[in-house]
Amino acid sequence: MQSFSDLTGSFESRFTSSLPFPDQPTALYEPCSYLLHLGGKRVRPVLCLMACELFDAIGDDAWYAANAIELFHNFTLIHDDIMDKAPLRRGQPTLHHKYGMTAGILCGDVMCIYAYEQLAHVRKNLPQVIQLFNKTAIEVCEGQQMDMDFETRNDVSIEEYLTMITLKTSVLLACSLKIGALTGGALGDNARKLYDFGKNMGIAFQLQDDLLDAFGDTAKLGKQNGGDIRANKKTYLLLKAQENATGDQKAQIAQLLATDAGNQKVADMLALYTATGADKAxxxxxxxxxxxxxxxLEDVAIPTVRKEPLRELARYLLVRDK
Amino acid sequence: MQSFSDLTGSFESRFTSSLPFPDQPTALYEPCSYLLHLGGKRVRPVLCLMACELFDAIGDDAWYAANAIELFHNFTLIHDDIMDKAPLRRGQPTLHHKYGMTAGILCGDVMCIYAYEQLAHVRKNLPQVIQLFNKTAIEVCEGQQMDMDFETRNDVSIEEYLTMITLKTSVLLACSLKIGALTGGALGDNARKLYDFGKNMGIAFQLQDDLLDAFGDTAKLGKQNGGDIRANKKTYLLLKAQENATGDQKAQIAQLLATDAGNQKVADMLALYTATGADKAxxxxxxxxxxxxxxxLEDVAIPTVRKEPLRELARYLLVRDK
Incomplete structure (x- = not known):
């Protein structure tokens, strides 16, 4: 069994060089290459490889599927960055900031199609793999739309928030694991258990993200804490604080939401998160x-020792301070 | 054998109602539905159905493939309209003009994914069908990028122009025919011949489009002629005129390109197209x-009578005045 860092290294060293991008048109493929070389944690493709290795040696099918998943993820990043008007990604200019909006749209499109191109090389369980990938890809779009809708809504429930983060973030982690398992020849029940593992891990990961953004240490995060508060982003913390608040607290939250972003706004909102019990919730x-x-993960019917790399990765994602 | 208009009617009546779009999120699916109900000639899915019927009765595989192709085509229209800043499509507001740019990006994305979702239902020759679809989809993106690149280039050759229209327009017509043939169980050589038929027909169609835009009758076109000339669009006519022009004519063309759009510009450029022999070329x-x-089409090894609907469609597309 290979560790998370072993597999990340192996994936990183073959990923971009294994892609069939041609040279021309340069204006299409150079930005794609730029983005893919910005790096990232490569969590999704590595989950796919690890899930495969639970059941069989990692073969061509798993490598192709891992490529497909990482390409799809990067496609969504490109288009999300346009929609979010984000200037930076991993400390570098976003693709559309560097190359323009037309490039942003078209490079995203072609990267999505290359995801399918890579996926089509999978031989084992191809129809099942493609159907899960399609279902997941649709859900990711729906999650992104919900996230956009939330920006202008004032009646978002905790339940809707959990649905949104499940669709936008968790199902792709779950899909990565299940497709990896399918390329390794896993039987239905084990593949489903891994899917659920990924889905629940994804939700926990996003809630951890909300907590770190609010209460994390600026030095460790590598960015100022309170970014979500400054942007009035509807997180679990804000929604729960609004739900739990007394009449006075409700008014204070509403007033803070109407206040310009600043350190005082962050400090006051954090105090309200604690006073309302939203942080504990x-x-x-x-x-x-x-x-x-x-x-x-325990329920997956294979020897416990084989699951150690996945358990290690889950701990790395869930027990963190940055 | 069903005629073009029969099959257009059948496709139209089942297309949108057969799609598995859910209701929610409304902001995602309502714009998709809006665009798909704007209509269009449905040439590509009907080519797919016709190609299937050359070899076998039209079954589920062909219907799913036809849906996939029409969804993919509409996805490219949505994103192209954003890139071209087009306000109108089929006389109605473009999707991004009506619903905003975020909707334009995300609805295009989800429509592309639904194209793959529909395609994945094909049973006969699925790997071959998906591989051709992927190759074609990549080529369409490359053609769109070339078209964008041409806007700011002054050294576009006729050969490059033909490559661009082949990628942007023809290969999807060719792919529609070949996938239809594959769902009908066609053998390799016949499927290839139909692909070539579609590719050459697509190039002829686009050249006809260039001619009609320049020399067509405004009343019959339903729009003012000379749109390409007003926009300084690099068409076969302009590139050929520049290639054939004498020194004096070259200067006149350059001067006209620097002139504001107007009826005089159109009339003068048309005169140069004729004087340089670009129109005849x-x-x-x-x-x-x-x-x-x-x-x-003649080379496809099936009884001639069965090809009549396709021949009729080709004549409709190529011998036209609007």
């Missing part, structure tokens, strides 16, 4: 989904 | 590719 929810995830 | 090229297309 978010930590509890995070622990709940993390526990579910680890239980799903 | 374009008509000759159009006839050349049309002849190739009809010869490709």
């Amino acid at each position: 978010c930590r509890d929810a995070m622990t709940h989904y993390a526990d579910l995830a680890f239980a799903n | 374009c008509r000759d090229a159009m006839t050349h590719y049309a002849d190739l297309a009809f010869a490709n």
